[in-house]
Amino acid sequence: MAKEKSVYVCSNCGQESPKWIGKCPGCGEWNTYVEEIIRKESGPKKVSTGMESVKTRPITLNEIEAADEPRIDMYDEELNRVLGGGLVQGSLVLIGGEPGIGKSTLVLQTVLRIPEKRILYVSGEESARQLKLRADRLGSASGECLIVCETSLEQIYVHIKNTRPDLVIIDSIQTISTEILESSPGSVAQVRECSASILRFAKESHTPVILIGHINKEGSIAGPKVLEHIVDAVLQFEGDQHYMYRILRSIKNRFGSTAELGIYEMRQDGLRQVNNPSELLLSQDHEGMSGVAIASAIEALGLF
Structure with a gap:
């Protein structure tokens, strides 16, 4: 029989507490604790002693072969540069931005x-149907791109097993939920558990996964801060x-530099790469x- 337990989790850093507290002792933020319901199965559980056979063994640094990670060409010079030369096999990339900024358009095209x-x-x-209309507007078509509308993590794994894709896109991570938790999609527990499970899948199958996420009113990725820690790269679409004009910047990148920027121009037929940013800034000939x-300079108007 399942027992329900209530626990309070910080939405900023993911630290748990048996009761609600105003200030998080982990990150120091105020009013970030939200209640989560956790179900635990009662009954005897088999406890592992840790003496069973393991899949890996410790090795020395001299036994490790250092080589460049194989990358997938995204056929987008701006995106390839921000990623550090392309998408690494088995990597987990998070693309965040405000609603309506063009994240789905960038990934789809x-x-x-x-x-x-x-x-x-x-x-x-x-x-x-909405994705089909957007693809027609972008003027691009690919017979190898499979579309599925699903929010259950378990069903997503079934689709992955049946199709065996080379790349997985999840739009967005805040809408995905797993059956092992009773909380609603987008909650701290759901985002944390689904992201950790997707990370294990990406590393074990060497299949790259791109997650699309929203940002909150403070400008950070919505959900627990641990989401940004477990992914390999965090790209911000601003x-x-x-x-x-849109700017794609790298906040975190384990396989490249965080000093690169990608500039796009939003048009009716999608996003256009701006390979020469000077054409946007130097509109007059001063020769x-x-x-x-x-x-x-940035000009801002305010009321005083």
Whole structure:
């Protein structure tokens, strides 16, 4: 018989507490504890002694062969540069941004351009018809891109087993839930458990996975902070919805530099790569003029 237990979890760092507290002792944030219901199966449990055979054995550094990680060409120069040269096999990449900024458009138009790769696009927010309309608007089509609308983690693994994709896209991680937890999708416990399970799948099967996530009003990835710790790369898609330009920056990257930027222009037919950012900043010809200095500035209007 299952027993229910209530525990309070910090939505910022994931630290647990048996009761609600105002200030988290782990990260120091205020009013971040939310209640989660955990079900535990009662009855005797087999306890492992740790003396059974294991899958791996400890080895020395001299026995490890150091080589460049094989990468998948995303056929997008801006995205490849931000990733550090392409998508690494078995990596888990998180792309975050505000709702409506163009995260799904960026990922969809990118995977539709990759040839000879079987891609599974898991949508938890949009229907298959909506994705079809967006793909037609982007003007791209790929016969190897499979679309499935699913929010159950267990069913997603069934689809992966049946299709054996080379790349998995999950849009978004806040909509995925697992049956082992009673909490609703998007909660701290669900995001943490689903992300950890997807990470194990990516490392064991060497299948790269791209997660799409939302950000909260403070500008950080929605969900527990542990989500950003377990993934291999965190990419932030930024920009103003009232303007046409978008910036893709790397906040964390285990396989490349975090000093790279990708610039896109939002158009009716999708995102256009801006290979030469100077064309956006230098719209006038100042050749032959002396005493001209170029600078970039942000103008903000406020009420005082």
